[in-house]
Amino acid sequence: MPLSTNRALWSIMTIDQVTAPAESSDYVGARVRKHNGAAYLTGRVTYSADISLPNMAHAAIVRSPLAHARIVKIDTTVALAQPSVLAVLSGADAAKTSGPIPYLLDPAGLGGHSADVRCLAVDKVTYVGQPVVAVVASTPADAAAAARLIEVDYDELTPIFDAEAAMAEDAPLIYPDWHTNVMFAGTFGDDTFEETARSAPHLLHGELRIQRTTPSPMETRTYLADWNERAQQLNWYGTTQNPHPQRWVLATALGLTERQIHVVAPSAGGAFGLKMHGHPEEVLVSVLSQIVQRPVKWVESRSECLLAGGREQVHRFAVAYGDDGRVHALRDQMIADHGAVAAGAGWGMSFVAANSFPSGYDIQQCRVEYSIVVTNKPPSVGMKPFGKDAPVLVLERVMDLVAEATGLDPGVVRARNWIREDQFPYTTSAGLVIDSGNYHGLLTQALDRFGYQRRRDEQQVARSEGRCIGIGLGFEMLPEIADIPGSFVTAYDSATVRVDPSGQVTALTGVTSPGGGNDTAIAQIVADRIGVAPSDVAVVQGDTALCPYGTGNLSSRGIVVGGGAAALAADDVALKLRTIAAAMLEADLARVELRDGFARITTDHERAIPLAAVAHGAYTLGYILAAEMDAPLESTRVYKMPNVQQVPDAKGRLSTYTTFSNALHVCVVDVDTETGRVDILDHFCVHDCGTMINPLFVEGQLQGGVVMGIGAALSEEIRYDDRGAIRTDAFKRYLMPRAIDIPHLRIGHQVTRSPFSSLGAKGAGESGFAAAQASIVNAVNDALRPFKVGLNVLPLTPPRVLAAIREATRTAGAVG
Amino acid sequence: MTAQQAKLTIILNGAHRSAEVDPRMLLAEALRESFGVTGVKTGCATGDCGACTIAVDGSIVKSCLLLAAGADGADITTIEGLAQAGELSEIQQAFWSEYAFQCGFCLSGMLFAARDLISRNVAAGDEDIRKAISGNLCRCTGYENIVSAIRKVIEAQPS
Numbered sequence: 005m006p007l008s009t010n011r012a013l014w015s016i017m018t019i020d021q022v023t024a025p026a027e028s029s030d031y032v033g034a035r036v037r038k039h040n041g042a043a044y045l046t047g048r049v050t051y052s053a054d055i056s057l058p059n060m061a062h063a064a065i066v067r068s069p070l071a072h073a074r075i076v077k078i079d080t081t082v083a084l085a086q087p088s089v090l091a092v093l094s095g096a097d098a099a100k101t102s103g104p105i106p107y108l109l110d111p112a113g114l115g116g117h118s119a120d121v122r123c124l125a126v127d128k129v130t131y132v133g134q135p136v137v138a139v140v141a142s143t144p145a146d147a148a149a150a151a152r153l154i155e156v157d158y159d160e161l162t163p164i165f166d167a168e169a170a171m172a173e174d175a176p177l178i179y180p181d182w183h184t185n186v187m188f189a190g191t192f193g194d195d196t197f198e199e200t201a202r203s204a205p206h207l208l209h210g211e212l213r214i215q216r217t218t219p220s221p222m223e224t225r226t227y228l229a230d231w232n233e234r235a236q237q238l239n240w241y242g243t244t245q246n247p248h249p250q251r252w253v254l255a256t257a258l259g260l261t262e263r264q265i266h267v268v269a270p271s272a273g274g275a276f277g278l279k280m281h282g283h284p285e286e287v288l289v290s291v292l293s294q295i296v297q298r299p300v301k302w303v304e305s306r307s308e309c310l311l312a313g314g315r316e317q318v319h320r321f322a323v324a325y326g327d328d329g330r331v332h333a334l335r336d337q338m339i340a341d342h343g344a345v346a347a348g349a350g351w352g353m354s355f356v357a358a359n360s361f362p363s364g365y366d367i368q369q370c371r372v373e374y375s376i377v378v379t380n381k382p383p384s385v386g387m388k389p390f391g392k393d394a395p396v397l398v399l400e401r402v403m404d405l406v407a408e409a410t411g412l413d414p415g416v417v418r419a420r421n422w423i424r425e426d427q428f429p430y431t432t433s434a435g436l437v438i439d440s441g442n443y444h445g446l447l448t449q450a451l452d453r454f455g456y457q458r459r460r461d462e463q464q465v466a467r468s469e470g471r472c473i474g475i476g477l478g479f480e481m482l483p484e485i486a487d488i489p490g491s492f493v494t495a496y497d498s499a500t501v502r503v504d505p506s507g508q509v510t511a512l513t514g515v516t517s518p519g520g521g522n523d524t525a526i527a528q529i530v531a532d533r534i535g536v537a538p539s540d541v542a543v544v545q546g547d548t549a550l551c552p553y554g555t556g557n558l559s560s561r562g563i564v565v566g567g568g569a570a571a572l573a574a575d576d577v578a579l580k581l582r583t584i585a586a587a588m589l590e591a592d593l594a595r596v597e598l599r600d601g602f603a604r605i606t607t608d609h610e611r612a613i614p615l616a617a618v619a620h621g622a623y624t625l626g627y628i629l630a631a632e633m634d635a636p637l638e639s640t641r642v643y644k645m646p647n648v649q650q651v652p653d654a655k656g657r658l659s660t661y662t663t664f665s666n667a668l669h670v671c672v673v674d675v676d677t678e679t680g681r682v683d684i685l686d687h688f689c690v691h692d693c694g695t696m697i698n699p700l701f702v703e704g705q706l707q708g709g710v711v712m713g714i715g716a717a718l719s720e721e722i723r724y725d726d727r728g729a730i731r732t733d734a735f736k737r738y739l740m741p742r743a744i745d746i747p748h749l750r751i752g753h754q755v756t757r758s759p760f761s762s763l764g765a766k767g768a769g770e771s772g773f774a775a776a777q778a779s780i781v782n783a784v785n786d787a788l789r790p791f792k793v794g795l796n797v798l799p800l801t802p803p804r805v806l807a808a809i810r811e812a813t814r815t816a817g818a819v820g
Numbered sequence: 821m822t823a824q825q826a827k828l829t830i831i832l833n834g835a836h837r838s839a840e841v842d843p844r845m846l847l848a849e850a851l852r853e854s855f856g857v858t859g860v861k862t863g864c865a866t867g868d869c870g871a872c873t874i875a876v877d878g879s880i881v882k883s884c885l886l887l888a889a890g891a892d893g894a895d896i897t898t899i900e901g902l903a904q905a906g907e908l909s910e911i912q913q914a915f916w917s918e919y920a921f922q923c924g925f926c927l928s929g930m931l932f933a934a935r936d937l938i939s940r941n942v943a944a945g946d947e948d949i950r951k952a953i954s955g956n957l958c959r960c961t962g963y964e965n966i967v968s969a970i971r972k973v974i975e976a977q978p979s
Contacts, residue, residue: 047859273925519923
C-alpha cells in the first residue's frame with residue numbers, strides 16, 4: 005500500500021472542515037442479539053457475589069426486631085469469644101470512624117426534613133430490620149451463627165405504622181426535633197379547583213390506596229470492600245447502579261478522598277431502582293474492612309431484600325367534568341407513607357409522583373397537594389418507574405370513572421383529554437415541558453390491532469352468559485432522563501471510544517447496565533460509526549478507574565445520554581481513522597468510508613485497507629500520514645440534553661425531565677366470581693419511546709415492566725404484622741408473577757422522535773409497569789360493573805375481589 | 821463454632837472433583853464457593869426462585885434445597901457444562917437469539933428447567949412450557965421470550 009507524502013492535503017484539510025458521515029443504519033435499529041450473550045449462557049459473567057478475594061471475611065448483620073425503640077445495651081461478649089469471629093461492631097463503634105451517609109437528595113435542602121442516617125443505628129431504631137450490630141467472621145455461616153449470640157436490650161417506644169395517623173396532632177414523633185412526622189409537603193398547580201368546580205356541569209370524587217411493593221431483582225444487594233491500609237486505598241465491589249456517585253457517598257461517609265476509592269460495579273442481576281446509592285451496608289462493609297484489615301463481603305439474604313419497598317400512597321381526588329367527557333379541573337390529595345428516613349432515592353419518588361400529574365392529559369386546572377410522611381416501616385427505596393406510576397393510575401381511573409358517568413367509551417374520553425400532537429412542546433400544570441408525542445396515534449393502533457369493538461361485543465355476550473369479562477385501557481406518560489439540581493441525577497453522561505493499535509474497538513461509558521441491553525445497544529451505535537460488527541466492540545462499564553465520569557443507570561438514561569455520548573466519541577475516532585485512511589489511499593477524505601472492518605473508497609470497494617492497518621498507521625506513522633492529527637485513536641465526549649430548565653419560571657416551576665415516553669395498553673380479564681381470581685386473557689400495548697436503537701431490547705424492557713405491573717395490580721404486597729415486622733419475607737408470601745400467571749404479551753410500536761435527544765430516543769427503561777397496572781385495575785372494575793362495585797384498594801387479590809362482590813351482592817339483596 | 825470440614829466427591833460437568841466443604845453448606849453454596857462454579861446462582865435459598873436449578877444424576881433440582889454433604893458421589897451438571905466442546909447447545913442458542921435473558925441471573929436455572937421439559941415432552945405446548953418454568957422466577961423478561969425460546973427448540977425437534 006503506497007503511503008501518501010502529500011503534505012498539502014493535510015495543510016488544507018482541518019478536522020473542522022469535514023462533515024461527519026451520515027448516520028449509518030446497519031446495526032442501529034436492528035434486532036441485534038446481546039453482543040456478549042455467550043458469556044452469559046456459559047456461566048462466565050461475573051456478578052458481585054461471584055467475586056472472592058484472598059483472605060476474604062464475611063459480614064452478618066443483627067437487625068432490629070422492634071419498630072421504634074431506644075438501644076439500651078449491646079452485649080457482644082459471647083459472640084466475640086467465638087474462634088472464627090474477627091470483629092463485632094455497634095453503631096457507637098462505627099460512628100468513631102464514619103459519619104452520616106450523604107443523601108442522594110437531601111429533603112432538608114428543599115424545605116423538608118432529614119435526619120442522620122448511619123451504617124448502624126446509634127441510640128435509636130426506627131424500623132424492624134434496621135442494622136444495629138455487625139459481625140465479621142471467616143465464613144458466612146460463622147458470621148450468621150455469631151450474630152445470633154449478640155444480645156441487644158431495647159427500651160420500646162410507641163411505633164406508628166399508618167401515614168395518616170402519623171399526621172395527627174398527637175401522633176408520636178419519630179424524629180422529635182422535626183416537631184412533625186411530615187418529611188416533605190407541597191403543592192403543584194394553581195389552587196383553582198373549587199372555583200372551576202362551581203361552574204362545571206359535573207363533579208366526582210374518588211380514592212385510591214396503593215400498596216407497598218418491592219423491586220426484588222433476582223440478584224440481591226452485595227458489597228465487598230477491600231481496604232488496603234498500606235496504600236490507604238479502598239477497593240469496593242458491589243451492586244450499585246451509580247458507581248461514580250457511589251464513590252462520593254463512600255468518601256463522604258468514611259472521611260476519605262474520592263481518589264482513595266475505586267468502585268467497581270460488576271454485571272448486575274437486575275436493579276429496578278433498588279441499587280441506587282444510600283444503603284447503610286455500602287458504608288458498613290467498608291468500615292468493617294478497615295477494622296479487620298481484610299476484604300469483607302456481605303451478601304443480602306432474600307428476606308433482607310424484601311424489607312425494601314415503596315409506592316405506598318393514598319390518593320383522594322376530585323374531578324370536574326362536562327357531558328362531553330372533558331375534564332375541566334382535577335385535584336389530588338396524596339399522602340405517601342415513606343417509612344423511616346433513608347439516604348437513598350425513595351422519598352424523591354413520591355415527589356416525582358406529585359410532579360408528574362396530570363400524566364399526558366391537557367388539564368391545566370390540576371392541583372396536587374402532597375405530603376410525604378415518615379412511619380416506623382423500613383425506608384422507601386427507588387423503584388421503577390420512580391413514582392410516575394401513581395399519577396398514571398389516578399388519571400386512568402379518573403378517565404374510566406368519567407366514561408362511566410357520561411356513558412362515553414373510555415377511549416373517547418381519553419382522546420378528548422389528551423394533549424394533542426399540535427400542542428407540543430406542552431407545559432403541564434406542574435411545569436414539566438413535554439417534548440413531543442402522538443397519543444391519539446397510540447389509540448388508533450391499539451384499538452385496531454386489539455380488535456376493540458369486537459372485544460366489546462364479545463364482552464356483552466359473555467355477560468349475558470353470566471361470565472365476568474372486563475376490558476381495560478391504560479395510558480402511561482413517563483417523564484425520563486431527569487436532571488435534579490443538587491443531586492447526581494443528571495441529564496448528561498460521558499463516553500470514551502478507543503481504537504487500539506491492533507484495531508480493536510473499546511467503548512467505556514459513564515452509564516451502566518442493570519441487566520438490559522444498553523451495553524449491546526451502545527456497541528451497535530459505535531459499530532455503525534467505526535464500520536465493525538457490534539460483537540467487535542468491547543463495552544466497559546461500571547469501573548471508576550477505567551470509565552469516564554458518569555451517573556450510571558436511572559431514569560431510562562442509558563441510551564439517550566450514554567449512547568449519545570458514545571456516538572459523539574465514535575464520530576471523532578471515525579474521523580481520525582478516515583483521515584489516516586485517506587492519506588494511505590491517497591484519496592479525498594469525503595470519499596473514504598469505514599465498513600465491514602475496512603476503510604475503503606465509497607465508489608471503489610476494492611480500494612480498501614483493513615482497520616487494523618489504519619489503526620497501526622495512526623499510532624506509528626502519524627508524522628507522515630496526518631501531522632495535524634494526534635494519536636491515540638481515542639475520544640471522550642459528553643452528551644448533555646439541551647432542554648433542562650432549572651431556573652424557576654414565573655410560577656416557580658422547574659422542568660427537570662427531558663424526554664417523555666408513552667404507551668397505551670389494553671387488556672381483557674376474566675374474573676371468577678366464585679373464587680375472586682383474576683385471569684388476564686389478553687394484553688396488548690402500543691409503545692412510543694422515540695427512536696429505537698434495538699427493538700428487541702425495548703420490547704424486553706416493556707415485557708418485564710408489564711409483568712411487574714401485573715404483579716402490582718394483582719398479587720404483590722408487602723405486609724407487616726401489628727408490631728411492624730414483615731410478614732412477606734419470602735417469595736412464598738410475596739407473590740411475584742410466575743410464567744403460568746401471564747398471558748402472551750403483544751406489542752406494537754409507534755416512533756415519535758424526541759426533537760431534543762441526538763439519537764431521537766426517549767428511554768424505555770421504565771416502560772410498561774404503570775400502564776399495565778392501570779389497565780388491569782380498570783379491566784377488573786369494568787368486569788365487576790354489573791355488581792356496581794368499585795375496587796380501589798390494591799392489589800386486587802382474590803380475597804379483596806371476593807369480598808367486594810359479596811358485599812355488593814349482600815347490599816343489593818338488602819335493597820331488593 | 822467452626823464446623824468440621826467434610827470431603828465431598830462429585831462428578832462435576834463430566835470431571836471427577838473433590839473439595840472440603842462445611843457440612844452446614846447448601847449444595848448451591850458448596851458448588852459456588854468450594855468448586856468455583858459460580859454460574860450456579862442463589863436468589864432466595866428457600867427453594868422459591870429456581871435460580872439455583874441444576875441437574876443432579878439426570879434430574880433437575882433446586883440446589884439450595886440440598887445439603888452439600890448429601891450430594892456425595894453425585895453426577896452434577898451446571899451451566900458451565902451445558903456447552904459441548906465450545907459449542908452452545910440448541911437451547912442455549914435459542915435463549916440467545918430470542919433474547920430470553922436480560923440480566924442473566926435466572927438464566928442458569930431457566931436453562932435447566934427448559935432442558936428438562938424438552939427431554940421429557942417433545943410435544944409441549946405453551947401451557948406446558950409455562951408450567952415447566954413456573955418454579956423459576958424472572959424479574960426482567962416477563963417470561964415471554966423464554967417461552968418463545970423453548971418453543972423454538974421444541975418445534976425444531978424431529979417428531
